Amino acid sequence: MYQTKNINSHFAIILKHTSQSLMILLLISLFSCNKNVKNKMILSKDSDTVFWKRRVTEKNNKLIALKDIEESKGENFRFSTPNLIIDINSLKSHSIGKIIFFVQKMDDEQGLKMKQDIFKKEYNLTENQIKKIKLLIAQTKIKNLPSDKFIKGWNTNGNDGETYIFETKNDTLYTYKHYWSPDYQKRILEAQQVENFVNDLFKIIDIKKLETQFITNIPFKNYLMFY
Structure with missing residues (x-):
């Protein structure tokens, strides 16, 4: 036994x-x-270097528990600014999309030290919004625009201002385009093209309404809008 x-x-x-x-x-x-x-994945020749991707995009994705775009199925379009991501995933039968707002907590005393606490809010894009965004992408040919370092006259020497990042991905090709402060660039047609695209994109998703809702609900006294 x-x-x-x-x-x-x-x-x-x-x-x-x-x-x-x-x-x-x-x-x-x-x-x-x-x-x-x-x-x-093959990185397109008109993409920026992986420096910004590793320093900004991959770091932020990890903090907010978002998969890198290369890991998703189907075709993807992803737009990001310091505290906002707009993501559209096109599969064979349908497309899905979402908007993500996020901030990182800073210490309550002086707001100088970053904490690991993240506050984020996701909003699903409607079918109509996805159609409009896809049409905007096609009409403006924004995917054909190279990253800012390849655009003649584009000043990339700066740390402040608004930075826009565009990512696209299909079965084999991946693009990563970085645009620093398009509104700061003078008499550069490509900068105006980016600005116009972003303005139209924000109108489609009603950015002011969503941003107001998000900011109202942030539970932190001090916070950082990431990069």
Whole structure:
């Protein structure tokens, strides 16, 4: 009787370790799949370097628990500013989209130290809004515009001002376009093109209404609008 219990005990231990090993292998497999998907993506020649992507986009995505665009299925368009992301995912049968507002908590005393607390709010885009945004993308040909460092006369030497980031992705091609302060650029047609696109995009989603709702509900005394 004692021997049977002992055998069962050993069997339970082996089964437990086997289950743990299988779980670890599954996690490694999932991680490898995501990594392989990223590795298969070709960065377009008119994209910015991965410097801004690693410094800003990947960091922010991790903080707000958002997948990098390369990990999603189908075709994607993603627009981002310091505390806002507009994401549209086009699948074979339908498209889905969302708007994400987010801020990071700063210390309550002087507002100088960042905390790990994040406040974010998501809003689903309506079918009509998605159609309008897709039409806007097509009509303005914004995807054809190169990143700001490739545009003659675009001043990229600055840390303040409004920065816009455009990402697109299909099965194999990935683009990452960075535009620093289009309103600061003088007599540059591409800068005006970006400004016009953003203004029309914000009208479609009624940015002022959503931003007011979001700011009203921020629970932090001091907060940072990310990069």
